[in-house]
Amino acid sequence: MSGKTKICGLIGNPVEHSFSPFIHNTISEKLGIDMVYGTFCVKDDLETAVKGGYELGIQGFNVTVPHKQNVINALAKVDDIAGMIGAVNTLVRVDGGYKGYNTDIIGFVRELDDAGIDICANTFFIIGAGGAARAIAYILAYSKAKDIYMYNRTKEKALDIQEHIYSNLGVKIHVVDTPYVEGLTDYVAVQTTSVGLSPKVDEMPVTDERFYDAAKCGVDIIYNPFETAFMKQFAKRGKSSYNGLAMLLYQAVAAYELWNGCEVDSVVVKETYDLLRKKLGL
Incomplete structure (x- = not known):
């Protein structure tokens, strides 16, 4: 990790169970992209947490329960489809705040x-x-x-x-x-x-x-x-x-591509899924 490392993470409550850090950090390692991903337990005051993340220079977030709807109020922009759905699970840093997407x-x-x-x-x-x-x-x-x-x-x-x-x-x-x-x-x-x-x-x-x-x-x-x-x-x-393991992986890949402006090829997706199953002892 360096001063140029992109930081992304998951906000929600609870987040301790999540395999999202494993997925994103595995993809970064395989693609050689300088990004790290962690978890942030946010129980209340969601808007303050999102604003704080922006001020700290965090590139993006995934959003999980119970914040997928309420987080919209904290965003600078919302993707058209996510706006029609009325729920957001991915935040991407833009000028003045974050833009919300739905990769679920x-x-x-x-x-x-x-x-x-x-x-x-x-x-x-x-x-x-x-x-x-x-x-x-x-x-x-x-x-x-x-x-x-x-x-x-x-x-x-x-x-x-x-x-x-x-x-x-x-x-x-x-x-x-x-x-x-x-x-x-x-x-x-x-x-x-x-x-x-x-x-x-x-x-x-x-x-x-x-x-x-x-x-x-x-x-x-x-x-x-x-x-x-x-x-x-x-x-x-x-x-x-x-x-929901495959759904988790596929929505994560879509979010990763939004944050990094890249395409995660099918080989990396398959390798990440296999490693995830191995981590679960399957």
Whole structure:
């Protein structure tokens, strides 16, 4: 590290579990780019933290729970797509502050592609209504998913997303009162909350067995633990499930390219993913 080293990092709460530093620092090492990446636990006063990062010369941030929506108020500019989504997960230094982007949508779409899940051919059932759920609902609606359902314990948050997407895309998503909807089957269940995140690995956002019985497969954006309690519900039924590790990697690559004005080639992406799996003992 020198006086010319770019500094980037993750802001959110919690951040101790994150593998983002490993991903970004591995990519920097492989590409020979002078950048280091760390974590910054920000519980409150988000705008002060973002302003402080800018004054300290930090090149960019990733943003995780619970700040993906509120961080917009602290930015100098917002990318058009991120603005339409209403959630940001990547900040890039510009004159006068940071510009916000959403690379979660890139990560999610690429993960579905890897899993062979065709958005247009499937119905999706989203659990949660935070920043990640907002981005995922938007890209599913934009990509013309067959149908989209959403359940959140606080229904008002889901209704806000429903209204936001309808006003921007003219697509109606179904906000439901319970995670089990009679007659609805063969959907891709997408878990977007932090429930089940390490160390509370035995927790599930949905306990109704019928929800898992009716689903086609499951996607959990959590990646630590590698197999969540949510995913185990699909495994015991002989159904496929996918964690958020690939999504994390792909959104990180997109953010890295924004910060450094470069392209991370597929070989480096594959090598980084393999090292990440090795780190997890897989």
